[in-house]
Structures are given as C-alpha cells and as structure tokens.
Amino acid sequence: MKWNQKLTWIATGYILVNILFAWHASTMTGGTSLIYAVIFPVFWGLILIAVGILTFKNRKTWFEKSMSLSTIVLLLFCTPLPLLAFTELTKPEMTRSGTDYWPKDGVTLKTETWIYKPGQIAAKKYWTLETENWTEKSVDEFKRDSIWVYFDKNGDTLKTEHYENDKLIKTIEK
DSSP, X not given: OOOXXXXXXXXXXXXXXXXXXXXXXXXXXXXXXXXXXXXXXXXXXXXXXXXXXXXXHTHHHHTSTTTHHHHHHHHHTXXXXXXXXXXXXXXXXXXXXXXXXXXXXXXXXXXXXXXEETTEEEEEEEEEESOSSOOGGGGGGOEEOEEEEEEOTTSOEEEEEEEETTEEEEEEEO
C-alpha cells in the first residue's frame, strides 16, 4: 500500500490549525470566542473546497488501488468530523451554563449555574465582592458565599455546602 504524502501534510496542517483555533477560543473571556462560530465554518469550507479541487485534479493517482485506502482515510481527516467526534467524546460531564453579576447594597453578587445538559441543573454557586464597581480584574477576588447546591442527574439534591466569607461552614450530604 502506498501512502498519500501530500494529503498527509494537508490533513496534519488542517488538524493542527483546528486545535490552535479551539485552544485560542477556550482562552478568550466572555462572549469574545463567539467569533469562532464564524471562523470554524469558513475555515472548514475553504479547506473542503481546496481539498476537493486537489482531489479532483489528482484522482487518477490518489484513487489507484494501492493508494485509495490512505486517500479515503486522509480525506476523512480533512473534514470537521474527527474534531467534532473528539469534542463529543472528551466533553466534561457538566459545564457552566451561565454567570450573573449584580450590585446590591455595596456588594456585588455573583452566581454560577452548572448543567449536565440543557435544562438539567448540576450545581448553583454564589459569591460576593465588597464593591459595587467590579471589573474583570477583580473577578478573582470574589469570596464563596451562601448555600451551594449540587444535584444528581435526576434533579435530586446530592449535597449542600454553606459558605460564609469564603469559608466552608457546613456540608450536608444526602
């Protein structure tokens, strides 16, 4: 079996660029990573068109009996399918669905909602910050506060944690 060298380089470059895009998107704060909702499909479309044209031009050699298997496998790796499959297989059990901030009586309150899947809450967490004018720089200064509630996948309470001034006061396991 002959290996398709040119397509190997293209597929490798394509996967590396996808990994770099995904890494960069994961390091962006707030909603700024939403630009990748445009960048990913445009990049995928351009690569699919370029690889399609290249495949059409080289179809006689790339689909010879000795090279066709490697060509088909590498063409698969020039699509978004491996990235989407990897993402699906490695996604965490629960993800943060929302964070809210609001000032109240000289204190900024912060809440986080974690979910297993849309509509199924996994945890509710609360923080406070002794200032009305919080900024991105002060986000790390929030102190754990109030009662944090953790749920199982059936919606039943697993445990509650009571925090005051960033200290765990009491944990109740169900």
